Amino acid sequence: RTMKQTMIRLLALALFAGATACSDDDAITPPDAVRHTFTGMFPRAVDVEWERRTPYLVAEFDDAGSDTEAWFDDAGKWYMTETESSYTALPEAVRTAFETSNYASWRVDDVERILHHVRGTLHALDVERGAQEYELYYTDDGTLWQAVPDIDGLRDELLP
Numbered sequence: 001r002t003m004k005q006t007m008i009r010l011l012a013l014a015l016f017a018g019a020t021a022c023s024d025d026d027a028i029t030p031p032d033a034v035r036h037t038f039t040g041m042f043p044r045a046v047d048v049e050w051e052r053r054t055p056y057l058v059a060e061f062d063d064a065g066s067d068t069e070a071w072f073d074d075a076g077k078w079y080m081t082e083t084e085s086s087y088t089a090l091p092e093a094v095r096t097a098f099e100t101s102n103y104a105s106w107r108v109d110d111v112e113r114i115l116h117h118v119r120g121t122l123h124a125l126d127v128e129r130g131a132q133e134y135e136l137y138y139t140d141d142g143t144l145w146q147a148v149p150d151i152d153g154l155r156d157e158l159l160p
Contacts, residue, residue, distance in 0.1 A: 030057050033076030041078060042070065081115045085123070089113075093142030094123050101144065103127050103136060119145075126150060 048061040067084040110126040133150040
């Protein structure tokens with residue numbers, strides 16, 4: 001064999017090994033009760049992937065073109081749904097409240113609409129200025145419900 005053939009075979013072997021090592025062994029199959037609740041709530045969901053964020057089971061999926069997450073307990077009780085949104089899709093009262101707040105000069109990094117089992121509809125704006133990041137939670141009427149430093153990117157403060 002030539003050195004070139006050997007290198008190509010080694011590269012192919014490394015790529016194959018890397019691809020198989022990256023398989024999603026962490027994916028879980030939720031209990032029947034969770035799947036039943038999920039399919040009833042999100043009949044149009046595609047590309048569904050489940051993961052455990054203790055103590056919750058979280059489905060990440062596409063719902064009518066929007067990246068969405070739904071949170072459940074092991075018994076199938078729904079807790080929260082987060083759907084990717086845009087700043088322009090926010091209610092006018094929320095945009096006005098943000099634009100007249102102390103955070104108005106901060107960069108809006110991400111916007112999500114949250115349906116919560118207790119708190120109802122919230123709008124989450126992930127904002128940043130320099131190294132500081134906050135998650136701002138507004139109600140539909142533009143009330144700033146909570147401003148939380150974003151430390152780990154999870155919305156645990158909303159649960160249960």
